[in-house]
Amino acid sequence: SGVEASKRLAAYKAVEDHFDTSYSYIGIGSGSTVVYVVEAIAAKGRDVTNKMSFVPTGDQSKQLIIEAGLPLGSIDALPPVESEQTKMGGVSALHVATGVQDLGLKGKRQSLDVAFDGADEIDDDLNCIKGGGACLFQEKLVATAAKKFVCVADYRKLQPRLLTSWKTIPIEIAPLAAPTIKRILITLGSPDPKIRQGGSAKAGPVVTDNGMWIMDAPFPPLLLASDLKNGDKGDGEHGTWEVHNLGRRLKRIVGVLEVGLFHGRNGIQVAAAGEEGGGQKP
Numbered sequence: 418s419g420v421e422a423s424k425r426l427a428a429y430k431a432v433e434d435h436f437d438t439s440y441s442y443i444g445i446g447s448g449s450t451v452v453y454v455v456e457a458i459a460a461k462g463r464d465v466t467n468k469m470s471f472v473p474t475g476d477q478s479k480q481l482i483i484e485a486g487l488p489l490g491s492i493d494a495l496p497p498v499e500s501e502q503t504k505m506g507g508v509s510a511l512h513v514a515t516g517v518q519d520l521g522l523k524g525k526r527q528s529l530d531v532a533f534d535g536a537d538e539i540d541d542d543l544n545c546i547k548g549g550g551a552c553l554f555q556e557k558l559v560a561t562a563a564k565k566f567v568c569v570a571d572y573r574k575l576q577p578r579l580l581t582s583w584k585t586i587p588i589e590i591a592p593l594a595a596p597t598i599k600r601i602l603i604t605l606g607s608p609d610p611k612i613r614q615g616g617s618a619k620a621g622p623v624v625t626d627n628g629m630w631i632m633d634a635p636f637p638p639l640l641l642a643s644d645l646k647n648g649d650k651g652d653g654e655h656g657t658w659e660v661h662n663l664g665r666r667l668k669r670i671v672g673v674l675e676v677g678l679f680h681g682r683n684g685i686q687v688a689a690a691g692e693e694g695g696g697q698k699p
């Protein structure tokens with residue numbers, strides 16, 4: 418189909434542009450697009466990949482790495498970041514909406530050479546909504562440990578602002594905190610936050626790889642930082658929340674493990690392939 422071809426095209430272009438045979442640690446995300454990233458990397462051959470370590474972002478990602486015959490790593494078994502790496506690594510390509518930059522961790526944890534992952538929606542500033550696959554905590558842990566975070570997405574994911582086509586922010590929460598978190602989300606303007614149910618796959622809530630639940634919180638489309646700067650509220654269809662501010666506010670709610678808002682800035686590449694061919698956002 419056009420979408421599958423577009424995912425594949427984006428993945429091969431992302432690997433062509435952002436995978437290097439000199440790398441040692443590569444983060445592998447979750448979802449269906451990253452499957453093509455693994456296919457493209459495995460095609461480089463064992464003599465290239467056997468000297469590398471592939472760090473998963475959950476059980477699906479782990480299975481993907483193992484089934485592709487790539488050496489399996491782990492986010493909690495990475496070498497300490499050498500000082501020159503910090504200098505060389507410079508600024509982490511991904512500044513998450515929870516303000517990891519403010520915590521002064523910037524540049525101090527880039528022990529992965531690159532991380533590839535998908536997204537549910539990407540805006541003009543390369544902010545992403547992630548968590549459609551309920552893997553957002555480990556995805557953000559790996560993304561923030563990488564010198565460069567490459568988000569691989571087909572054309573459907575690119576929207577002018579977040580929450581245009583994808584309507585909810587996935588939030589990974591401690592099950593006990595669900596009622597309290599729901600009440601707070603409603604006061605923050607989320608009309609109807611819901612605990613994600615397993616449906617026919619599993620009666621009751623989806624349980625994440627970390628033993629947590631996912632709360633999907635709808636909000637009106639989010640403003641870009643530039644909207645705040647030039648004082649316009651988007652085209653009137655937006656709510657009043659801007660990506661960073663809402664990300665930080667949600668992260669502060671007691672019982673929230675992680676928020677599915679990833680703030681992008683330079684360094685993040687989106688190989689978003691159209692029907693006819695790949696495109697690369699600057």
Ligand code: DER
Pocket residue numbers: 446447448449450451534535536537546547548549550551552553556
């Ligand atoms: O859960 C996530 O954030 C995943 O990356 C995911 O939602 C993207 O999935 P897809 O590549 O199957 O669209």
